[in-house]
Amino acid sequence: MKRVTIHDVAETAGVSLATVDRVLNGRPGVRKKTIEKVKQAAETLNYKPDVFAAGLAKKRLYRLHFLLPNGPNAFMEDLTHEAMSHAETMSGDRMHV
Structure with missing residues (x-):
């Protein structure tokens, strides 16, 4: 559609x-x-x-902050790794993670 x-x-x-x-x-x-x-x-x-299109027109930068606990928890380690991986990918989309 x-x-x-x-x-x-x-x-x-x-x-x-x-x-x-x-x-x-x-x-x-x-x-x-x-x-x-x-x-x-x-x-x-x-x-x-489309709020993202409007933000792009205004050269707006979107900032996302994730607070993740430290520790030997495998799930949290995976979540941290994924967040960091997506942060690199999203930097070209006017997003700062």
Whole structure:
């Protein structure tokens, strides 16, 4: 199933991407009639904002902290190893673990 984007909302509403952005983020400068068209298109398409895409556009870095107990527990050692392994992989995805 294809994810609905603001491009789809803009096309359905017959407006620009900038207008969709202004409406969805509550910015001024859009006529009431246009606001309703955009909101109706978003509802019809079941548009859900992608918080990660928005974060990428804002060059946001996501930080994740894991607190794991030390000790000779094999499960905790495996969990620590996996967390460290994923931390290296996720660094390219604007995530710092």
